[in-house]
Amino acid sequence: MPKSKNKRRKKNNGLAAVLIVLVICAGLVLGGIFFYNGQLKPAASESEQITFTVSQGESLNRVIKNLEDQGVIRSGWAAKISVKLAKLTNIKAGTYILDPSWEVREIFEVLNDSHGAVVNDTRLTFIEGDWAKHIAEKIGETTRCSKDEMLALWNDESYVRSLMSDYPFLTEEIFNADSRILLEGYLFPETYNFFVDADADQITRKILDQTLKVYNEFADQFAQSQLSVHQLFTLASIVQYEAAKPSDMQLVAGVFYNRLAAGMKLQSSVTVCYAIDKEKDDDWMACEVNPDFDSPYNTYRVEGLPPGPILNPGRDAIQAVLQPQVSDYLYFMADVKGDGTVYYAKTYAEHQANVRKYLK
Structure with missing residues (x-):
């Protein structure tokens, strides 16, 4: 009998210990939840307007850190969990008026609203070599116009024709059946301020206005060139991609x-690269090992120039094709594994020697 009582006592003690552990765990969980919810409460009890700016391309972590530093929210880590659970991570660039007396969710609902910014413009930078799809994507991230909407407009023949009277660099040659994007090559790389509620036409015209300035700057040379305007923009796009440094562009154009x-x-x-839709910076080898890829843009297969530009060239590349450097070179290659130096050759044998030396 004593042994049976001892067993029962030990069993009861074990159950009690388990219950105590469960109670402690439950207490910790409830305490953690209580603490987490407390961190999501407004950072201030009284209303106060705080101007807060989200820069283009700024990460969620950086935005949350800035909100915490400016006293708009109590806790960065709690806010991060909350916005991810609520799927409020699609923050738009712009300047906002926020209030630390708001709940965290309310603050991030404003930051996710494309019309939530109080400053009505947004600054975007398109760099030399951007493809039309890159530019459209940047526009889609900060304005009410989506990437797909911009690309569809830039490839709409009737719309592009409506632009021709205002932008003389847009010619009939653009309407090549093989062209991927009709306005590819004519979207000048620059820093722009767009109204966040601007429509696709307004955005397009603002970009083309900048292209027109450069075109007018070199109008006489465009008129005197042996190549058409469309051919010049096409060649400039190739030069832009081949020569990373402006100092090489004129010589590459001459080649x-x-x-x-x-x-x-x-x-x-x-x-x-353009034919296979692979960016050189991401996968340059794919561009080198596909010379037989069937595409009207592949200049290993087609004679002369491709049907249109392969990217949007900057001023230096445009100037280079209008003022090429005269030489006897027929070949060149860039040391993509090194510092990007371009090496030139007059014969194929010399060119092959350069390839073996710098790319093998």
């Missing part, structure tokens, strides 16, 4: 002119 004059194919690997 392409020499090849065209000699009836040689341009054989530019960067046109393969």
Whole structure:
């Protein structure tokens, strides 16, 4: 009998211990939840207007850190959990009027609203070499116009034709059946201020206005060139991609002119990048190993220039094709594994020697 009582006593003690542990765990969980919810309460009891700016491309972590530093929210870690659970992470760039007396969710609902910014413009920078899809994506991130809406408009023949009277650099040659995006090459890389509620036409015209300034700057040289305006923008786009440094652009442009004059194919690997829709900076080797890829943009297969620009060139590249440097070179290659230095050659044998030396 004593042994049976001892067993029962031990069993009861064990159950009690388990219950105590469960109670402690439950207390910790409830305490944690209580503490978490407390961190989501307004940072201030009284209303106060705080101007808060979200920069283009700023990460969620940085935005939350800035909110915490400015006293708009109590806790960065709690806010981060909350907004991820609520799927309020699509923060728009702009300047906002926020109030620390608001709940965290309310603050982030404003930051996720494309019309929530109190300053009506947003600044965007398009860099030399951006494809139309990159530019459209940047626009879609900060204005009411989506990426797909912009690309559809830029590829709408009737719309592009309506622009031609205002922008003389847009010519009939643009309407090539093989063109991927009709306005590719004409979206000038620059820093722009757009109204956040601007429509797609207003945004497009603001970009083309900048292209027009550059076109007018070189109007006489465009008129005197042996190539058409569309061909010049196309060649400038290739030069932009092939020569990373402005100091190389005029000489690279001269090489392409020499090849065209000699009836040689341009054989530019960067046109393969566009053909296979692979960006050189992400996968340059894919551009080098696909010379047989079937595309009207692939200058290893087609004679002369592709049907249109492969990207949006900047002023230096446009100037380079209008003022090419004269030389006897027919080949060049960039040391993509090193510092990007461009090496030139007059013969294929010299070119192959450069390839073996710098790319093998």
